[in-house]
Amino acid sequence: MTQYVKVSLMGSGYAGKSTLIKLLTDGTKKLETNYRPTPGMDCGTITLDDSTKVSLVEMGGQSHFEFMWADLLKGSKLVVVVTESTPKAVLKTRQLLHKYKDHLQNVDLIAVANKQDLPGAMKPESVQDLLGIPTFGMVAIDPKERINGYKMIVSGLRDLVQVAA
Numbered sequence: 513m514t515q516y517v518k519v520s521l522m523g524s525g526y527a528g529k530s531t532l533i534k535l536l537t538d539g540t541k542k543l544e545t546n547y548r549p550t551p552g553m554d555c556g557t558i559t560l561d562d563s564t565k566v567s568l569v570e571m572g573g574q575s576h577f578e579f580m581w582a583d584l585l586k587g588s589k590l591v592v593v594v595t596e597s598t599p600k601a602v603l604k605t606r607q608l609l610h611k612y613k614d615h616l617q618n619v620d621l622i623a624v625a626n627k628q629d630l631p632g633a634m635k636p637e638s639v640q641d642l643l644g645i646p647t648f649g650m651v652a653i654d655p656k657e658r659i660n661g662y663k664m665i666v667s668g669l670r671d672l673v674q675v676a677a
């Protein structure tokens with residue numbers, strides 16, 4: 513029987529959550545770069561092994577969808593907080609983590625310092641210092657980053673993957 517593991521992606525609108533889901537679930541070589549705000553939710557599935565699939569669920573980042581977040585977070589094995597790598601965006605993400613800290617208490621958390629390709633991007637280590645959670649650098653529009661994206665999800669699910677192995 514296949515077990516589904518829920519991984520939620522949260523973060524401000526425009527951070528790159530939908531692009532990251534596409535990167536991880538879609539074999540295409542070129543990732544579309546037009547921005548379309550996610551209407552509430554976006555999702556995709558990746559296969560870890562014969563018996564385990566990961567459901568990636570994006571929580572629409574715009575503030576008028578925030579009312580759904582507490583519900584969407586429920587049952588998540590891992591929450592991936594996606595942020596742009598500008599100081600302003602990272603500070604906003606830190607506030608977001610603070611605001612939802614009660615809902616994030618019993619779940620593994622990692623952060624993605626996305627858009628590392630943009631000039632002046634903060635290094636993942638600096639983003640990690642500010643957010644206080646393990647942080648991975650990412651360029652979600654670059655298909656070459658796909659393997660790093662998988663590794664990041666697998667390392668976030670390490671307890672579960674060890675059990676499955």
Ligand SMILES: Nc1nc2c(ncn2[C@@H]2O[C@H](COP(=O)(O)OP(=O)(O)O)[C@@H](O)[C@H]2O)c(=O)[nH]1
Binds near residue numbers: 525526530545
């Ligand atoms: N330069 C650059 N742009 C990115 C990257 N990831 C996403 N984007 C762009 O940022 C915009 C917002 O991305 P999207 O995935 O829709 O953000 P979401 O609102 O968090 O789902 C889109 O135009 C993407 O093409 C990246 O790593 N680098």
Ligand SMILES: [Mg+2]
Binds near residue numbers: 529550554573
């Ligand atoms: Mg989106």
